[in-house]
Amino acid sequence: MSPPASASDNTARAGEGSAQAFGHLVTPGVDVSHGPILYLEGVTVSFDGFRALNDLSLTLDDGELRCIIGPNGAGKTTMMDVITGKTRPDTGRVFFGQTIDLTRLAESQIAQAGIGRKFQRPTVFETMTVFENMELALKTDKRGWASLRATLDSEQLGRIESILEMTNLRGEVDRIAGTLSHGQKQWLEIGMLLSQEPRVVLLDEPVAGMTDAETDKTAELCLQLEKKHTVVVVEHDMEFVAKIARKVTVLCEGSVLAEGAMDVVRNDPRVIEVYLGR
Ligand SMILES: Nc1ncnc2c1ncn2[C@@H]1O[C@H](COP(=O)(O)OP(=O)(O)OP(=O)(O)O)[C@@H](O)[C@H]1O
Numbered sequence: 001m002s003p004p005a006s007a008s009d010n011t012a013r014a015g016e017g018s019a020q021a022f023g024h025l026v027t028p029g030v031d032v033s034h035g036p037i038l039y040l041e042g043v044t045v046s047f048d049g050f051r052a053l054n055d056l057s058l059t060l061d062d063g064e065l066r067c068i069i070g071p072n073g074a075g076k077t078t079m080m081d082v083i084t085g086k087t088r089p090d091t092g093r094v095f096f097g098q099t100i101d102l103t104r105l106a107e108s109q110i111a112q113a114g115i116g117r118k119f120q121r122p123t124v125f126e127t128m129t130v131f132e133n134m135e136l137a138l139k140t141d142k143r144g145w146a147s148l149r150a151t152l153d154s155e156q157l158g159r160i161e162s163i164l165e166m167t168n169l170r171g172e173v174d175r176i177a178g179t180l181s182h183g184q185k186q187w188l189e190i191g192m193l194l195s196q197e198p199r200v201v202l203l204d205e206p207v208a209g210m211t212d213a214e215t216d217k218t219a220e221l222c223l224q225l226e227k228k229h230t231v232v233v234v235e236h237d238m239e240f241v242a243k244i245a246r247k248v249t250v251l252c253e254g255s256v257l258a259e260g261a262m263d264v265v266r267n268d269p270r271v272i273e274v275y276l277g278r
């Protein structure tokens, strides 16, 4: 693993949030020529002296599907907060590809650069139909600015259709989103995220509260997203994790305790002690 070069001039300009930065997509292409698409090194985040992340180092390869597990309070959500710019690390480096220093970008710029995140609770527009939710997501740019007057072209309609197919919502296009099951709302929100074509998709506990059938379908969805996107899934549901697991990272007390194939991690005595054996 080779550490990324320091931020390029382009990255520095994007990080300053200049007027120019809001007019165009100025964030340079993600340089994944060395493999990693996300690179965290020595990241520490303290809340009132408590280290939620403690010298965390983590590398994600382009196109991989990574599961992150670990006990409550291990720092999993905080790690996503750092990647998406919601929380700034006290120390450490956070890179998107080789050149984009995420610690220098605003949250909106990180989203625009191609890192999409789904929070735990679904946040769809309850009084709108499934289709209208998708339409709004597609017309809203990654900084959250909607251009409602534009009509969708056939390419955009095709994109909505294929996302609805993938998220098992093809038959629900005209349903009022508020009447969907909890699991369907989660899928709709993932679909809305996908409409923005993110390079990296961060999912925080996507199957919490889902039925077994919905959980299985979500596993299929995650496997479909792999390759086209880099997918990071935080979950406590070990059956679900086992279904989609490639490489698994175990976080504990703010840093990586173990990492590897599900079987290896599952049989690691340290992991059993702090998490799986509880
Ligand atoms: N904004 C905040 N202010 C103070 N403490 C915080 C804040 N955010 C997180 N923490 C603390 O940091 C630690 C890590 O929290 P985090 O939410 O990242 O854990 P987690 O691994 O996502 O846990 P869970 O599995 O329960 O979701 C916890 O002890 C939490 O209380």
Ligand SMILES: [Mg+2]
Pocket (backbone or CB within 6 Å): 076, 077, 078, 204
């Ligand atoms: Mg969490």
